[in-house]
Amino acid sequence: MLYVAIESIVEYYVITSLGQAAINAATFVGSRTAGTLDAVCATLGVVLTSFLIISLISFILKAFQESRAVQYAFMGIRAGVLALILKAVYTMFMATKKHAVSYVIMAAALVLTAFLKIDAVFVIIGCAVFGLVWSLLFRKEDKL
Amino acid sequence: MIWIELFLTFLKIGTFTFGGGYAMLPLIQSEVEHHGWLTQAEVVDFIAVSESTPGPLAINMATFVGIRTGGVFGAVCATLGVVLPSFAIILIVARFYERFRKSCAVDGVMYGLRPAVIGLIGAAFLSVGMTVFFPNGLKNSVFSGAGFWLSPGIFALGAVLAFKKLHPIAIIGISAVIGIIAGYALGL
Incomplete structure (x- = not known):
């Protein structure tokens, strides 16, 4: 059972990452090993833990949000989070195949969302359609 | 009706989030701002809390926004909304795994999406940067x-x-x- 689970997780990472990784892994392992009901259980397991912890923290933060120490802490934390986001961009950038088309898509997505304030949903749909059309018409390299 | 609104908003966020938690930031930012649920600084605080607690960033963010705006039941609605799309998609993928892996259409879509996600997180970096360095507008940095x-x-x-x-x-x-x-x- 455990072996199947580990094998499925490895398999899962082979396929392209759609949606939120942890939920996906839980759902995927559950449904590959035992069926839909187990997929529901595996997913619930992941969700419930987060749910309880976050609810608790939310109440604690609410109680102390007027405290100066907490406000100072979050002032520092915001700058720290910015660094974490920078690291996330860098890591994903390094993991992507870089060629002219991918640079154009990256730049377009950045400019459209950050400067032209286009809804991210439309940017995502647009890039997906563009990728599909470009792939089918012009792309020769590293196709399946 | 805040609960239905929370559910539908996070259903939308869950549907269009590709490639992990940080990729959902631009969506979260624009949605909560659009609804007037949180300030941008609060969004950044929530990222920090979600990042410091166990569990996926996406679920933690949904629970947090939900509980702040609609109480415990609001958190249930938001979390359900963000989880459902992934759940449905992966159930389908697991069933048609072989076909999915070899599909030219899926490959083409991901060809466009992977770099797009990087651009989107880049945009999130810029807007969080604005919140951190210019909390009261450009003149008061x-x-x-x-x-x-x-x-x-x-x-x-x-x-x-x-x-x-x-x-x-x-x-x-x-x-x-x-x-x-x-x-x-x-x-x-």
């Missing part, structure tokens, strides 16, 4: 007054530590401690 070096300093230190692969929780903890010490010392 943190680059003036007693806290001149504080936020840029913590950001620079955090970036160095992040690239040295220090755990995100440790970076958030260090940032908090520096914030508290500097806050009291400088009397901000």
